[in-house]
Amino acid sequence: xxxxxxxxxxxxxxxxxxxxxxxxxxxxxxxxxxxxxxxxxxxxxxxxxxxxxxxxxxxxxxxxxxxxxxxxxxxxxxxxxxxxxxxxxxxxxxxxxxxxxxxxxxxxxxxxxxxxxxxxxxxxxxxxxxxxxx
Amino acid sequence: xxxxxxxxxxxxxxxxxxxxxxxxxxxxxxxxxxxxxxxxxxxxxxxxxxxxxxxxxxxxxxxxxxxxxxxxxxxxxxxxxxxxxxxxxxxxxxxxxxxxxxxxxxxxxxxxxxxxxxxxxxxxxxxxxxxxxxxxxxxxxxxxxxxxxxxxxxxxxxxxxxxxxxxxxxxxxxxxxxxxxxxxxxxxxxxxxxxxxxxxxxxxxxxxxxxxxxxxxxxxxxxxxxxxxxxxxxxxxxxxxxxxxxxxxxxxxxxxxxxxxxxxxxxxxxxxxxxxxxxxxxxxxxxxxxxxxxxxxxxxxxxxxxxxxxxxxxxxxxxxxxxxxxxxxxxxxxxxxxxxxxxxxxxxxxxxxxxxx
Ligand SMILES: [Zn+2]
Numbered sequence: 001x002x003x004x005x006x007x008x009x010x011x012x013x014x015x016x017x018x019x020x021x022x023x024x025x026x027x028x029x030x031x032x033x034x035x036x037x038x039x040x041x042x043x044x045x046x047x048x049x050x051x052x053x054x055x056x057x058x059x060x061x062x063x064x065x066x067x068x069x070x071x072x073x074x075x076x077x078x079x080x081x082x083x084x085x086x087x088x089x090x091x092x093x094x095x096x097x098x099x100x101x102x103x104x105x106x107x108x109x110x111x112x113x114x115x116x117x118x119x120x121x122x123x124x125x126x127x128x129x130x131x132x133x134x
Numbered sequence: 135x136x137x138x139x140x141x142x143x144x145x146x147x148x149x150x151x152x153x154x155x156x157x158x159x160x161x162x163x164x165x166x167x168x169x170x171x172x173x174x175x176x177x178x179x180x181x182x183x184x185x186x187x188x189x190x191x192x193x194x195x196x197x198x199x200x201x202x203x204x205x206x207x208x209x210x211x212x213x214x215x216x217x218x219x220x221x222x223x224x225x226x227x228x229x230x231x232x233x234x235x236x237x238x239x240x241x242x243x244x245x246x247x248x249x250x251x252x253x254x255x256x257x258x259x260x261x262x263x264x265x266x267x268x269x270x271x272x273x274x275x276x277x278x279x280x281x282x283x284x285x286x287x288x289x290x291x292x293x294x295x296x297x298x299x300x301x302x303x304x305x306x307x308x309x310x311x312x313x314x315x316x317x318x319x320x321x322x323x324x325x326x327x328x329x330x331x332x333x334x335x336x337x338x339x340x341x342x343x344x345x346x347x348x349x350x351x352x353x354x355x356x357x358x359x360x361x362x363x364x365x366x367x368x369x370x371x372x373x374x375x376x377x378x379x380x381x382x383x384x385x386x387x388x389x390x391x392x393x394x395x396x397x398x399x400x401x402x403x404x405x406x407x408x409x410x411x412x413x414x415x416x417x418x419x420x421x422x423x424x425x426x427x428x429x430x431x432x433x434x435x436x437x438x439x440x441x442x443x444x445x446x447x448x449x450x451x452x453x454x455x456x457x458x459x460x461x462x463x464x465x466x467x468x469x470x471x472x473x474x475x476x477x478x479x480x481x482x483x484x485x486x487x488x489x490x491x
Binding site for chain 1 (some may be wrong): 162191192193194198201202226229230238240241246466476485486
């Protein structure tokens with residue numbers, strides 16, 4: 001992802017900021033200008049709480065440029081408790097402990113770095129819920 | 135107003151200030167000290183002062199770790215992110231040489247834009263330096279809340295004795311008005327001198343040390359100097375404290391300095407984390423304070439004394455209030471992070487930590 005695009009998307013990358021429809025209450029991620037449910041154009045920024053569950057996943061043993069240091073790692077589809085589904089890297093988990101339906105929480109991690117002299121990109125990943133009740 | 139002459143030694147803000155929220159962070163991974171010493175020195179035993187140390191995952195650094203610790207601190211305080219007017223991160227392992235850690239932490243927590251943000255560096259003292267600065271900002275009335283973080287992912291040169299202890303972790307403290315505090319600052323004192331005990335030149339990946347300077351002229355002189363001056367200025371003795379935390383480069387030094395100052399083993403037990411996770415550098419004494427706050431009772435008095443090479447110590451005295459019981463439940467405890475552990479072997483550790491180039 002380009003430097004400019006990553007910078008533009010930092011609200012959603014860092015804080016999982018989506019939108020909530022003022023008319024029907026539906027929550028979207030990534031943020032939308034138009035509600036897919038009721039076609040309303042009045043939506044407000046809505047930071048999601050970052051709790052969800054694992055719908056499916058795949059393990060990567062070969063990584064695109066900038067992700068080499070992290071292989072092997074898993075990428076999952078996460079369904080958030082507030083509704084939206086998204087694709088995210090999974091972390092803080094042993095790959096053989098991954099289970100469809102497991103409860104996940106958002107954490108901010110290094111996503112990739114451009115060599116030794118480029119920018120480091122940070123953003124959301126998901127991990128198993130670490131501390132129940134906290 | 136003769137405060138400047140009356141108690142020249144004591145540092146105290148004009149307005150009452152205290153910790154209104156705190157949060158710990160320790161990565162999930164550990165490596166046993168013997169796994170490191172076996173690679174470099176053969177399988178000999180007895181040498182390692184620390185059983186295991188914490189290791190950051192391949193996608194963690196001071197920025198990501200600071201974000202989680204600070205999020206825990208905010209959650210404990212109940213303060214809205216936009217009311218925080220400074221984010222100061224003390225570390226010797228900031229991911230960038232130029233580009234502040236503080237802005238990324240502020241942005242991720244929703245604190246940006248109307249805030250100060252900067253990185254502090256003073257070896258292992260950078261975290262308490264941030265606490266002093268945040269206290270001053272709130273105590274002068276310039277800001278309602280200021281965030282101070284001490285966090286490190288410390289590295290030792292492969293094969294150096296430091297590699298067995300250089301660890302990852304730290305804590306964040308949100309400073310605010312005294313009447314909202316879970317721990318009220320009663321007084322502080324800072325003590326520095328030009329001492330060549332330990333350094334890292336710009337552009338060098340690993341530090342160097344001046345062996346004969348590391349003990350007495352550095353660690354002990356500064357911690358004892360700061361602690362004695364502060365207790366003297368406040369008219370306190372070790373028996374007035376329920377707990378004390380001293381910087382923890384290993385398991386031995388904090389025990390010895392506590393004894394020299396007149397503190398018992400029981401007084402330092404709760405804040406002594408080095409045997410479990412190693413030396414978290416700028417995060418070391420702050421993390422010890424977080425664990426003590428996890429267990430503290432209203433009325434407890436706590437002494438924390440950092441030490442940073444180069445060299446200096448900050449000593450701070452906190453008085454725990456009855457707001458502690460509510461606050462501590464709202465975020466994971468230091469023990470939660472201590473109990474979460476997955477051991478890795480030296481090969482994994484070396485790859486993650488960039489020791490193979
Ligand atoms: Zn709608």
